[in-house]
Amino acid sequence: MNFPENLRYTRTHEWIALTGNKGKVGVTEYAQKEISDVVFVELARKGHAVAQGKAASVVESVKAAFDIYAPLAGVISDFNQALESNPGLVNQDPYGAGWLFELEVTDPSALNTLMTAAQYAEFIQSGAGH
Amino acid sequence: MTLETVSKKLPLYAEHVALGARMGEFGGWEVPLYYxxxxxxxxxxxxxxxIFDISHMGEILVEGPRALEFLERNLPRRIAPVKLQQAIYTPLLNDRGGMVDDIIVYRVREDRFLIIVNAGNIAKDFEWFCARAPKGAVVTDLSPQYGLFAVQGPEAAAIVSAAFGVFFTQLKRFQYRDFEGGIIARTGYTGEDGFEIMVPLERLKPVWDVLLEVGGRKGxxxxxxxxxxxxxxEAAMPLYGHELSDEITPLEAGLEWAIDLTKDEFPGLEVLKAQKAAGIPKKRVGFEMTGRGIPRHECEVxxxxxxxxxxxxxxxxxxxxxxxxxxxxxAFVETAQAETGTEIDVMIRGAAAGARVVSLPFYKRK
Structure with missing residues (x-):
C-alpha cells in the first residue's frame, strides 16, 4: 500500500500535508479500502474551529458513515467541493483529488506528534489500526 | 458462564473468505458483507x-394430523388452499396484532409444512409455534440441518436451467419442487426473478460450486x-427489525394484502379489525431525499x-x-404525512435534510 513520505498520519487513518500553517487533509489508502465505495461526503464547514482528534467531516459508504478527525487543531479554511458531485474521488485518488479539507493549523510544531509514513506503515502492518 | 457473544459462522465460511469476502456481523452471524x-x-x-448464501435463515417443520388445522387457526392467511409444492408469504402475529416475524410456509404434504423464518427470530418463532401447537401437530427446528442460497436476477432462470435442468424454470412464483433432499422455490428478496434453494448441509458445497461455475459464464x-x-x-421489501417488529401491525407495515380479516380466528385478529375500522395511526412509506445526506435506520422524520x-x-x-x-x-410516518408528494425532513447528524414521500416500490422489474 502507498503511504507517501511527505505526509504525516494519524492512528485514525487521516493524512495531513502541511505547508506553513496550512494543512490539506484526507484519508489514507488503507482507510479508503476499508471504507469501500465512498458514496457521500459531508463536507467540512469553512471557518469551523476543530480540536485535534475531533470530527470535521463525514465519509459514507453504502452501508456506513465514518467520522473524519482533524489531525491537528485548527480552523477549516477550505474544503473539496468536487466531492459533492463525485465522492468516489476519495477511493480513486485518496492523496490527490480525493482530499477532504484544508486546515489552518493553530500550532504547526504539533506535526511532530503525528506518525511518519514509515511509522504508519508499521502501525497498519501490526494490525493495530483495526 | 460467559458474557461473550460469538457470531456463528456460515457453513460455507471458508468459501466466502476464499472468494475475497469482507466478513461482518448480521443478526448474530458472521456473513459476507461484500466480495x-x-x-x-x-x-x-x-x-x-x-448468488447469495442465506444459510443463516431458519427452517421449522410443522407436521401431523392436526398440522393444517393448527396453522389455519394461527396464521393470518388461509392455508388450506395452498396446494402441494406451493408456498405462501405470511406475517406471524402476536395477540396485540404485532409482527412476531414474516415467514414463508411451504406445503410439503397434506399434513406437513416447512416454514422459513428470519435468522434473528428462530428461537422466538419456534417458541411461538410450540406454545400454540395442539397434540397432533409436531414442531421441529430444522435450522442447523439445512442451508439456503438465493439465485436472483434476469439471468437466474437460465442459470438454474443450465445447472439443474429446465424443469425448475417452469415453476411459477411461489411454487417449488423437491431438489437434492431439499427444495428449489421461485422466491426471492431482491425484486428480481429468481430462486431460493434449500438443501441439507452436506449438499451445500456441491450445489454452490455448480451454480458459481455454470452461472459464472452468464454473469x-x-x-x-x-x-x-x-x-x-429498492424493491420496498420489509426487513424484520426495521420495517417490522412486535409493536408494528401488518396494516401499518403495508402488508394488508398478506392478512385475511375475514378469517374466523388468528392471534391479533380482533385488534387488527378494530385498527382497520378506526384507521391506522402510522404507515410505512417510501421517500427520496431532495436535500443532501444519506438517511439511516432510526433517523427522526x-x-x-x-x-x-x-x-x-x-x-x-x-x-x-x-x-x-x-x-x-x-419510514413510518403519521398517516397524515403518508400521502405521495408530502415534503418531510430527515434528521441527519442533528440537521434537517429535505425528502419527499414517493410511491413504493422504488424499483419494479419490467
Whole structure:
C-alpha cells in the first residue's frame, strides 16, 4: 500500500500535508479500502474551529458513515467541493483529488506528534489500526 | 458462564473468505458483507444475476394430523388452499396484532409444512409455534440441518436451467419442487426473478460450486449482505427489525394484502379489525431525499420541526439501467404525512435534510 513520505498520519487513518500553517487533509489508502465505495461526503464547514482528534467531516459508504478527525487543531479554511458531485474521488485518488479539507493549523510544531509514513506503515502492518 | 457473544459462522465460511469476502456481523452471524463492492454486486443482480448464501435463515417443520388445522387457526392467511409444492408469504402475529416475524410456509404434504423464518427470530418463532401447537401437530427446528442460497436476477432462470435442468424454470412464483433432499422455490428478496434453494448441509458445497461455475459464464456474481439490503430496499421489501417488529401491525407495515380479516380466528385478529375500522395511526412509506445526506435506520422524520415518524431503512442506491444513483429510504410516518408528494425532513447528524414521500416500490422489474 502507498503511504507517501511527505505526509504525516494519524492512528485514525487521516493524512495531513502541511505547508506553513496550512494543512490539506484526507484519508489514507488503507482507510479508503476499508471504507469501500465512498458514496457521500459531508463536507467540512469553512471557518469551523476543530480540536485535534475531533470530527470535521463525514465519509459514507453504502452501508456506513465514518467520522473524519482533524489531525491537528485548527480552523477549516477550505474544503473539496468536487466531492459533492463525485465522492468516489476519495477511493480513486485518496492523496490527490480525493482530499477532504484544508486546515489552518493553530500550532504547526504539533506535526511532530503525528506518525511518519514509515511509522504508519508499521502501525497498519501490526494490525493495530483495526 | 460467559458474557461473550460469538457470531456463528456460515457453513460455507471458508468459501466466502476464499472468494475475497469482507466478513461482518448480521443478526448474530458472521456473513459476507461484500466480495467486490456493494455497488458492483447490486448492479450485477439488476443486470445479470447474483448468488447469495442465506444459510443463516431458519427452517421449522410443522407436521401431523392436526398440522393444517393448527396453522389455519394461527396464521393470518388461509392455508388450506395452498396446494402441494406451493408456498405462501405470511406475517406471524402476536395477540396485540404485532409482527412476531414474516415467514414463508411451504406445503410439503397434506399434513406437513416447512416454514422459513428470519435468522434473528428462530428461537422466538419456534417458541411461538410450540406454545400454540395442539397434540397432533409436531414442531421441529430444522435450522442447523439445512442451508439456503438465493439465485436472483434476469439471468437466474437460465442459470438454474443450465445447472439443474429446465424443469425448475417452469415453476411459477411461489411454487417449488423437491431438489437434492431439499427444495428449489421461485422466491426471492431482491425484486428480481429468481430462486431460493434449500438443501441439507452436506449438499451445500456441491450445489454452490455448480451454480458459481455454470452461472459464472452468464454473469453470476456472489453477492453479500450489503447489496442484499440495498436490493430489497429498492424493491420496498420489509426487513424484520426495521420495517417490522412486535409493536408494528401488518396494516401499518403495508402488508394488508398478506392478512385475511375475514378469517374466523388468528392471534391479533380482533385488534387488527378494530385498527382497520378506526384507521391506522402510522404507515410505512417510501421517500427520496431532495436535500443532501444519506438517511439511516432510526433517523427522526420531522415536518415543520415536529417529529412525525422515523426512518426504518435508508441507503444510497447505485445507478443501474435507466436509474440514477439516489438516496432513498422507508419510514413510518403519521398517516397524515403518508400521502405521495408530502415534503418531510430527515434528521441527519442533528440537521434537517429535505425528502419527499414517493410511491413504493422504488424499483419494479419490467
Amino acid at each position: 467486490s463492492s456493494v455497488i458492483e454486486e447490486h448492479k450485477a443482480v439488476r443486470a445479470a444475476a447474483g 453470476l456474481k456472489p453477492v453479500g449482505f450489503g447489496a442484499r439490503d440495498t436490493l430489497r430496499l 420531522r415536518q415543520n420541526g415536529r417529529k412525525v415518524g422515523w426512518v426504518t431503512s435508508g441507503s444510497f442506491i447505485p445507478a443501474h439501467g435507466s436509474f440514477a444513483g439516489r438516496n432513498i429510504g422507508m
